[in-house]
Amino acid sequence: MSTQRIRQKKVPKPPACDTCKAKRVLCLPQPNGAPCPRCVDKNNVCTTTPIRRGRPAKNSEPRRAEKPELAMSQMPTPSSSSSMTILSPQVYESLDESLGLTPEIVEHFFDCFERMSSSMNPVVLNSSLKRTIQTAAFQISLLPTETRVLALVIVALGSLVSFHESVLGPGPRPASPADISFFAFASSHTDVLINCGARRAPTCRALHAAALRAAWDTGVMLNVSIENAASCFLLDTLESNGPSGLSRPWATAYMSHVRALAPMWRTPNITPPQSSNWAGFLMAEALLSTRGRKPISVTPGDQILLCGPEPRSLEQFLAWVQASAEKPGARMLFDSMKSYSFHVTQLARELWETVIGDHVRLAPLPESAVIHLLSSLSLIHxxxxxxMSRVDALCPDSRSADATAFCRNDEWSEDRAVRSCAYGIAMGFVGLVLPLYRELSYRVGLLANAEPRASASVALARERLGLLAAQARGMAGLAVHELAHAVRLLRWYYAPIHGHTLAEYARFALEEAESVPVLEPERVRDLATIGAQLRTVGYSLDLLSAPDTLQLLSRLERYIDSHTPAMAMDEFVTLGSADLTSPEGNNHSELERLEDFGLPPLGHDLSWTDDILLVTLPV
Structure with a gap:
């Protein structure tokens, strides 16, 4: 039998990575998709874009079917507000290429974005955009591709709080970031704020659509980089302002990019950089998903990778906080935020996995999971x-907050940091309680609609679940007060991300108030505070296209007017008509009498604050 020489086919050399190819240096590709040594040494993201060489095959274009079974335009699509449905061919072709983004207006939008809390996200801070856009003299066309997409997204987000005439058009608007007279006047004239949101809506929609088109064309969901991660995060923030969709694709891509980038940001056995900042944004991400009953994209591994080792248990954390009560200053408060945010994120994930998730609704609700959540929420409270006792000790007078209508992040003081921590602490608690109560109420309703001849076990389960729902309802009532307390403490305007949470709590508080014949003045005051804060969302968002919110605001105003003592209202009107800049209008004793009647200090006490803050919180 003759032997034949077997020719071994030469294995082609793997292509060079994109970074080495761009720098025209030798690349040593590694097997199994591992990064090349040069990228590892330079701490770069090692990606390789495949390039097809040689002539294309003949007749490579697929033959078009003469009689397709179903045309693309006839295929059913889900009724979702996701950004994927916006980029239809018609919208894609009709977008105006020239949006009038001159360097001056771009710089203005970037300045507005710097006054929003979204700019403090670690991926935004670690991107090179701020340095690059200044080098390019705020000319977006001169930026690299991925950086240009991020710049367009920031422009779209900054337009939500812009006071520029090109955005708001003719009509009342603030003249500067510290225009106290405008917000003092608008606080008692709801139509002024609502008209601002309606006038800015066309510009915001056009900028949003341009950012989506650029992100889709560039493929920011697929290519891992810090700029693309920041773009996905901010696009999800923009999408969260509208109606709740079926999914959050930008948030999923954002967390996927962060997981790929995180190993390069930390060193073993060392606390990750910006771990406290990451803990807060992961908490906001989890609460945002919980609010819309969507899966939590933050995993336990993400928390450990970005925030460090798991902190002490809730019981140990409570004991540490109690033991630190005698320590003066704000250090104890700042040191607590990382652990507090970590535990809230864990509870949000547990809430989805065991109580409110769609998969959980396929089976009877496990009472043990509900009891554990209620116990954990009691510890959180x-x-x-x-x-909050420490916050009240550090900030005894909420009217002394030295805020501005639009506060830049580099202008913050310790007082503002303490007040922001207070709002984050409150949102961590209120963001968990109401979704739990709504789900328990839904389950009780299902059992109540069961067959009249249901077994004794079903009746017992309905009774036990009703008791758990009553306990969650009591916690939700506490959450209303805590939310109003945090809003009054800050004396700042928040817009627009938390508008959905405010609307849900305003609706719950109003339902509770209408169910009782007499309401305590403090609860009326809480209801008025939340309603006043909800009205300010109209400065950024188009509430005219949200009739449910307008109807809710109308109900709130009617209820508060009918449950406010006439004498207090007369005094409030008199004080509200006083000159806000004159010393005669600053009568502390008169304001204290108003607060005794449960009236929110809307327009009058604004004269005692230097400014009003308008920022965006991602919850």
Missing amino acids: AIHTHL
């Missing part, structure tokens, strides 16, 4: 109470 106890920790919340101790931390």
